[in-house]
Amino acid sequence: MKRVKIIFLVSLVSLLTLGFLLLYIRNIINVHAVKTNSTISLASLAEKNDLKIGSEFDPNYAFHQSLNFDNTYTAILLHEFNLIVPGNNFKMKLIHPEQSRYDFTVTDMIVDFALEHHMDIHGHTLIWGNPKSLPKWLQDNSWKIPGRPDRDVLIDILKNHIKTIVGRYKGKVKAWDVVNEAFCDPANHAHKWSVPCIVIDGKKGGMDASVWRTVIGPEYIEIALQAAHEADPDAYLYINDNNYESINSPKSDKIYSFVKDLIERKVPINGVGQQMHIPLDAVDFSQYDRVISLIQQNFRKFNDLGLDMIITELDVRIKKSLFGPSDTQLKNQAKVFASMLKICMDSKCPSFTVWGFTDKYSWIPGHKKGYDYATPFDDKLRPKPAYYSLQEILKIKE
Numbered sequence: 226m227k228r229v230k231i232i233f234l235v236s237l238v239s240l241l242t243l244g245f246l247l248l249y250i251r252n253i254i255n256v257h258a259v260k261t262n263s264t265i266s267l268a269s270l271a272e273k274n275d276l277k278i279g280s281e282f283d284p285n286y287a288f289h290q291s292l293n294f295d296n297t298y299t300a301i302l303l304h305e306f307n308l309i310v311p312g313n314n315f316k317m318k319l320i321h322p323e324q325s326r327y328d329f330t331v332t333d334m335i336v337d338f339a340l341e342h343h344m345d346i347h348g349h350t351l352i353w354g355n356p357k358s359l360p361k362w363l364q365d366n367s368w369k370i371p372g373r374p375d376r377d378v379l380i381d382i383l384k385n386h387i388k389t390i391v392g393r394y395k396g397k398v399k400a401w402d403v404v405n406e407a408f409c410d411p412a413n414h415a416h417k418w419s420v421p422c423i424v425i426d427g428k429k430g431g432m433d434a435s436v437w438r439t440v441i442g443p444e445y446i447e448i449a450l451q452a453a454h455e456a457d458p459d460a461y462l463y464i465n466d467n468n469y470e471s472i473n474s475p476k477s478d479k480i481y482s483f484v485k486d487l488i489e490r491k492v493p494i495n496g497v498g499q500q501m502h503i504p505l506d507a508v509d510f511s512q513y514d515r516v517i518s519l520i521q522q523n524f525r526k527f528n529d530l531g532l533d534m535i536i537t538e539l540d541v542r543i544k545k546s547l548f549g550p551s552d553t554q555l556k557n558q559a560k561v562f563a564s565m566l567k568i569c570m571d572s573k574c575p576s577f578t579v580w581g582f583t584d585k586y587s588w589i590p591g592h593k594k595g596y597d598y599a600t601p602f603d604d605k606l607r608p609k610p611a612y613y614s615l616q617e618i619l620k621i622k623e
């Protein structure tokens with residue numbers, strides 16, 4: 226009996242060792258595949274199309290000095306993309322942690338890194354009402370000055386914040402999300418991020434009840450754009466938002482009339498950003514052509530105002546499974562990535578950015594329960610069908 230047990234254990238250990246060995250060899254082959262397949266990089270194809278192809282970027286993995294430095298991540302980032310978008314470092318909470326103190330340590334490193342590697346930087350984001358991006362001092366009312374109207378004080382804070390940052394990186398950061406997620410999604414009206422939306426003229430689809438909107442009023446957006454323009458007249462200025470991909474949806478209509486009014490009053494604005502965080506299971510593939518046409522028409526409508534419409538945060542998340550994504554899911558995901566890139570390339574859309582290029586470091590599993598696999602490279606940094614679909618679209622226009 227004892228002998229049988231020993232034989233069983235030895236066989237089990239051998240099988241496991243063989244399994245691990247095979248997995249290891251497969252990974253080596255795949256890493257090799259990353260290098261060989263990517264000789265025609267997305268960036269080199271994009272350059273020919275006059276397009277900036279970007280990725281959200283986390284400096285934790287990209288700087289040699291960092292404990293988390295990831296050589297393969299950095300190599301792919303530098304090879305495949307010509308634009309980086311720091312996911313968090315420009316947010317007020319990190320760059321302006323105390324009212325009288327800015328912290329440029331990381332953003333300076335990012336800007337130097339990008340310039341050294343001849344990449345553009347899209348600054349995300351100067352003003353965002355979400356408490357997650359606000360420093361404590363702005364949330365606990367310690368900024369108020371007794372005897373001065375709160376509105377005046379907050380306008381000064383907003384202007385100084387923008388002028389300090391945009392001024393510091395003048396000529397280096399070429400484009401900014403000046404204001405992020407200022408508008409409300411009527412479908413998500415009650416509580417978007419724990420603060421209720423404001424109803425304008427009794428209608429849903431107004432603006433978020435952020436400290437900026439509540440204390441200053443909707444004018445905070447034009448004050449922000451104006452301040453950014455004064456600090457760097459050559460910078461491209463965007464307002465960035467989510468869930469308004471389709472033409473004539475209530476949120477798209479709201480943003481359209483808002484920016485149209487800005488243009489008519491000659492407020493400096495170059496365009497609007499479409500975030501596009503898309504759950505694959507929400508895409509209606511039975512009416513795919515119609516869905517795509519509605520998005521295309523929305524791009525055209527904003528373009529007709531003379532504005533860029535850029536894609537700023539694309540990812541396509543898939544329901545998590547023990548066995549990973551199925552081939553069909555990956556194929557459908559690739560189709561969505563390709564369609565969005567095609568729409569961008571057929572429009573006045575100078576940049577196309579994915580919100581992280583690899584599942585290894587994606588924000589999705591940590592923030593969207595039950596979802597994963599949202600980016601064009603898997604968690605081992607191997608290209609997925611979505612990567613090749615982007616390559617194909619870029620080649621059509623080569």
Ligand code: G3I
Pocket residue numbers: 312313316357358405500538588592
């Ligand atoms: O760095 C700290 C770490 O020190 C700490 O231990 C840890 C504990 O929670 O938090 C870490 O910070 C987190 C940070 O991401 C970096 O990972 C913050 O808690 C977390 O709130 C932050 O989430 C970011 C989120 O915006 C809120 O700012 C996501 O990474 C980022 O991908 C996400 O990006 C937003 C865009 O800015 C706007 N559009 C939507 C998009 C997705 O939500």
